[in-house]
Amino acid sequence: MRDESGTQTAMSTLFVFYLLAFAGSLAYSIIRVPDLLARFRWPYIWTEAFVRFVDYAIPVTVAALAASYSLFLRRGRVRQPFYRLVAPQLTLLVVLAILYSVLLLGFYPRSSGLLRELRVLTRVARGFLSEAEKLVKRGDHAGGLEYYERYLSIDPRYQRVLDRRDELRRGLAASPSEKPRPEPQPVPRVQDLSAGKSPYELLRLAQGFFDKEDYFSANYYATLAAELDPKREDAQRLAARAWERIRSRQFSREQKAEAEFYRQKMRGYQLYQGGDYLAAYYHFLELQRQKSGDPDVVHFLGESRYKVAQETFFLGEARAADLLPGTQDLLFVNPRQDGARELVSIGRMASGPEGTFFRNIEVVRFGGGASPYHYLASYGKLKRIEAVRGQPGSAGRLDVLLHGIDRQTRGLDLLPRVLEGAEKPGSRELRYLLQLSPAQEELEALVAPGSDMEDRLAGVSLTAIWQARRNAARYGQIEAFLAQEILMRLLLPFAFLNLGLLAMAVGWSYRFVSLGRRPALAYLFLPVFPVAATLLYSLYLRAHRILLGYALLAWQFRAALVALGVLEGVILAAMLVALAGQRSE
Amino acid sequence: MLRVKNALRLPALFLLFFILLAILFTGLALLELRVSASAENPRVLHALLAGRLLPTLRGVLPASVLAALILVLFPMHRRPGNRFFSFLLPLAAAFAVLAVGWPLLGGLPPPRTTAPTPARFLLAGRIQDAAGSVLYVETLDGERLRGVVRFDRAAPSARLRYAPTAAVELREGELAVRGEGLALSGPARPAYGPMLRGGRGLGDRLLEGYLADFARLNQELDERYRVSRPGFYFSCLALLLSFFAAGLFFRLSRWPLANVLLGLLIMRGFLALFRLLRDGLAGELSKLLPNPTLMAYLPEVALLVVGLILLLVDLLFFPFDRWQREARGA
Numbered sequence: 001m002r003d004e005s006g007t008q009t010a011m012s013t014l015f016v017f018y019l020l021a022f023a024g025s026l027a028y029s030i031i032r033v034p035d036l037l038a039r040f041r042w043p044y045i046w047t048e049a050f051v052r053f054v055d056y057a058i059p060v061t062v063a064a065l066a067a068s069y070s071l072f073l074r075r076g077r078v079r080q081p082f083y084r085l086v087a088p089q090l091t092l093l094v095v096l097a098i099l100y101s102v103l104l105l106g107f108y109p110r111s112s113g114l115l116r117e118l119r120v121l122t123r124v125a126r127g128f129l130s131e132a133e134k135l136v137k138r139g140d141h142a143g144g145l146e147y148y149e150r151y152l153s154i155d156p157r158y159q160r161v162l163d164r165r166d167e168l169r170r171g172l173a174a175s176p177s178e179k180p181r182p183e184p185q186p187v188p189r190v191q192d193l194s195a196g197k198s199p200y201e202l203l204r205l206a207q208g209f210f211d212k213e214d215y216f217s218a219n220y221y222a223t224l225a226a227e228l229d230p231k232r233e234d235a236q237r238l239a240a241r242a243w244e245r246i247r248s249r250q251f252s253r254e255q256k257a258e259a260e261f262y263r264q265k266m267r268g269y270q271l272y273q274g275g276d277y278l279a280a281y282y283h284f285l286e287l288q289r290q291k292s293g294d295p296d297v298v299h300f301l302g303e304s305r306y307k308v309a310q311e312t313f314f315l316g317e318a319r320a321a322d323l324l325p326g327t328q329d330l331l332f333v334n335p336r337q338d339g340a341r342e343l344v345s346i347g348r349m350a351s352g353p354e355g356t357f358f359r360n361i362e363v364v365r366f367g368g369g370a371s372p373y374h375y376l377a378s379y380g381k382l383k384r385i386e387a388v389r390g391q392p393g394s395a396g397r398l399d400v401l402l403h404g405i406d407r408q409t410r411g412l413d414l415l416p417r418v419l420e421g422a423e424k425p426g427s428r429e430l431r432y433l434l435q436l437s438p439a440q441e442e443l444e445a446l447v448a449p450g451s452d453m454e455d456r457l458a459g460v461s462l463t464a465i466w467q468a469r470r471n472a473a474r475y476g477q478i479e480a481f482l483a484q485e486i487l488m489r490l491l492l493p494f495a496f497l498n499l500g501l502l503a504m505a506v507g508w509s510y511r512f513v514s515l516g517r518r519p520a521l522a523y524l525f526l527p528v529f530p531v532a533a534t535l536l537y538s539l540y541l542r543a544h545r546i547l548l549g550y551a552l553l554a555w556q557f558r559a560a561l562v563a564l565g566v567l568e569g570v571i572l573a574a575m576l577v578a579l580a581g582q583r584s585e
Numbered sequence: 586m587l588r589v590k591n592a593l594r595l596p597a598l599f600l601l602f603f604i605l606l607a608i609l610f611t612g613l614a615l616l617e618l619r620v621s622a623s624a625e626n627p628r629v630l631h632a633l634l635a636g637r638l639l640p641t642l643r644g645v646l647p648a649s650v651l652a653a654l655i656l657v658l659f660p661m662h663r664r665p666g667n668r669f670f671s672f673l674l675p676l677a678a679a680f681a682v683l684a685v686g687w688p689l690l691g692g693l694p695p696p697r698t699t700a701p702t703p704a705r706f707l708l709a710g711r712i713q714d715a716a717g718s719v720l721y722v723e724t725l726d727g728e729r730l731r732g733v734v735r736f737d738r739a740a741p742s743a744r745l746r747y748a749p750t751a752a753v754e755l756r757e758g759e760l761a762v763r764g765e766g767l768a769l770s771g772p773a774r775p776a777y778g779p780m781l782r783g784g785r786g787l788g789d790r791l792l793e794g795y796l797a798d799f800a801r802l803n804q805e806l807d808e809r810y811r812v813s814r815p816g817f818y819f820s821c822l823a824l825l826l827s828f829f830a831a832g833l834f835f836r837l838s839r840w841p842l843a844n845v846l847l848g849l850l851i852m853r854g855f856l857a858l859f860r861l862l863r864d865g866l867a868g869e870l871s872k873l874l875p876n877p878t879l880m881a882y883l884p885e886v887a888l889l890v891v892g893l894i895l896l897l898v899d900l901l902f903f904p905f906d907r908w909q910r911e912a913r914g915a
Contacts, residue, residue, distance in 0.1 A: 055786060071842075448738065449779070450714065473711075476721055477711070480780060511841070528847070534791065535791045538786070543613060546616050546617050546781065550619060
């Protein structure tokens with residue numbers, strides 16, 4: 001079948017060029033692959049090939065269209081006006097531009113981020129391995145085993161480490177003094193019956209428990225009712241009666257162990273009601289080890305864990321987040337309401353099923369009349385405080401919990417280390433909490449400047465950059481950098497269209513002028529097309545970079561955005577005119 | 586008669602292309618400067634832009650002349666005129682513009698510029714690359730800084746360092762910041778400079794190569810002009826002749842687009858050859874060629890010889906109206 005419209009020719013040429021470009025990107029990625037864990041090697045190669053392919057998609061398209069129009073579409077085959085010849089291919093170009101935009105704005109940032117992440121995970125895994133070997137050499141087999149396990153959670157099929165881990169496990173199993181600690185299962189929070197209830201309803205609930213002789217629950221709900229409405233003396237009386245029943249419970253001599261357990265339960269309950277949730281959590285955890293299934297213990301362990309999670313985080317979860325994909329080197333100004341400023345550096349941020357965790361947090365607080373305060377925290381967990389509905393002045397906020405605890409053992413807390421500060425802030429809130437001004441969506445765009453800043457921004461979605469730009473100045477970022485990144489990303493689909501149209505016009509205008517066979521030498525010249533197209537594309541981007549930079553700094557973002565739209569519209573119109581001006585004969 | 590008329594319009598076209606390109610290149614270069622120095626005090630910024638106008642015009646002159654000469658090749662081959670005039674007139678116009686424009690623009694005294702202030706290199710209330718490090722400066726008052734925090738990515742433990750006050754000093758292209766427990770220095774780079782930084786892809790490298798070659802060419806022309814006027818004119822002639830003679834490649838085959846790309850590639854090669862002979866191979870060749878005058882003019886001689894050979898080949902083997910003939914034949 002004759003390809004009268006030339007679309008098939010254009011598509012075939014584009015297909016061959018894209019195929020070759022992807023093969024070239026793949027070959028480049030194979031040659032240039034960095035030193036990675038073996039299991040990351042191929043995912044890295046494929047992802048890098050995709051990233052390179054998208055990087056060069058515009059010049060490759062331009063080269064393919066120029067080659068197609070100048071060499072393969074020939075005057076002899078085309079017996080129709082040029083506008084008819086070009087119309088279906090304009091549709092093809094628009095479709096390709098849309099596909100390119102989807103790849104660029106949807107998949108490209110994620111892929112760029114993944115490349116970085118695979119490099120970081122390799123470094124982290126090798127750090128674990130080296131630490132494990134160091135600990136084993138020092139004779140700390142349990143510690144070594146822990147680090148081998150952590151390495152294997154990144155690279156689970158590495159036989160040498162698997163063997164080493166099994167060997168250590170066998171050794172530790174044989175030695176009673178060095179048994180590895182089992183990781184306890186997380187305790188689910190028992191359904192809290194108090195949620196959304198009025199003091200009257202709580203009191204009725206408490207009365208019900210009292211009647212069923214469940215005095216701990218009766219006291220708990222009666223106390224809650226009294227807290228919600230301090231004027232309710234009946235609630236206070238019921239709480240007092242329930243406590244009296246708890247206190248006065250008698251045990252026979254044979255029930256000595258049971259009595260002791262009951263006394264411990266009372267102690268835990270007192271800790272909980274006294275607000276020392278951390279102590280209560282460890283206390284009930286110990287009681288659960290002694291007697292699992294006790295309903296009071298299960299209930300108050302869940303409750304105290306819930307309360308603890310409002311102020312602290314579990315270190316195991318934070319360490320597990322080291323293995324998740326994340327963003328490196330955040331640096332931003334954190335303005336505070338008291339007039340002071342904080343410069344916050346975060347080594348790494350990663351989100352997983354347990355929440356968002358930070359590693360290597362460092363804060364310098366200064367200004368606002370207070371003396372400087374400088375501290376470091378190895379880990380932190382993001383906590384979102386939702387705004388209370390209907391309460392005026394209540395706004396949601398983000399906190400970083402800086403107090404890490406061990407899920408199982410008391411005393412292994414990880415607290416911020418103060419480096420400078422004549423006076424420690426008095427309240428726990430100031431010491432172990434970092435209140436964040438940026439929204440979570442904005443955080444990933446607040447990266448520290450540096451030579452690889454552009455590379456790192458490439459891994460950030462357009463939405464995140466767009467949101468971060470709005471308040472960039474508040475967070476100490478140079479707004480123009482983020483704004484320019486947005487404009488340059490928005491420019492690329494236009495560049496695809498405009499340069500594609502230019503390639504069609506120039507290709508047709510300077511087409512092969514013979515009806516005879518194309519000489520084989522012509523095919524040898526085709527590799528020059530992508531190189532020339534790459535240079536043209538770089539020129540186009542560079543000129544836009546200068547113009548948009550000026551527009552941003554002189555007129556601000558919105559005007560620059562409009563200027564970009566107008567400029568690209570004018571170029572598009574000029575390209576269409578250039579294309580329409582071509583003759584088919 | 587029509588052929589002579591076609592040839593006569595070429596110098597006018599050359600001048601039109603040259604003016605447009607010179608305006609475009611100068612405009613872009615000044616905008617680039619305006620962007621990078623945007624943080625500067627407005628009075629100093631205006632003085633800086635006014636002061637840089639003539640040097641920028643002079644800097645873009647060779648590139649504009651060569652690019653305009655290349656653009657003239659397109660109408661020249663589409664509507665071929667008298668061969669002799671078509672070659673001579675644009676070349677003479679280009680030579681006149683370059684040989685007169687360069688000394689003229691160099692001779693005009695540029696307006697006095699004011700010394701840069703630290704505001705160009707440090708932004709208050711922003712985290713930025715400055716003085717060879719990453720810095721945050723709360724306020725900037727002349728040369729006094731308040732609330733300075735340094736971020737050191739490579740530090741093993743604490744990466745932030747705070748100094749309540751510091752002083753900034755700008756000397757010979759170096760920016761130094763000194764405060765309590767803080768001593769930093771590094772090249773003074775404009776705060777908004779990163780907005781102009783391109784990527785590291787193939788296209789950017791090619792473009793940088795072009796710009797570097799033109800910068801080297803400007804330097805060479807300047808040196809020639811200062812040492813000897815005949816030498817300067819000889820350099821201009823060799824350069825223009827070789828570029829224009831490479832127009833031969835525009836008519837090499839029946840595939841005009843490939844011809845144009847090949848021609849541009851060859852011209853790019855001339856710039857690279859010029860630099861290679863001047864910088865790369867000069868040392869080696871001086872051992873083979875003991876004549877210091879010949880050595881001094883080796884790149885120009887090489888370009889002139891190549892240009893003359895191309896011209897000879899063009900005259901002997903390539904009909905001047907080949908595009909028309911091919912089009913008619915097809």
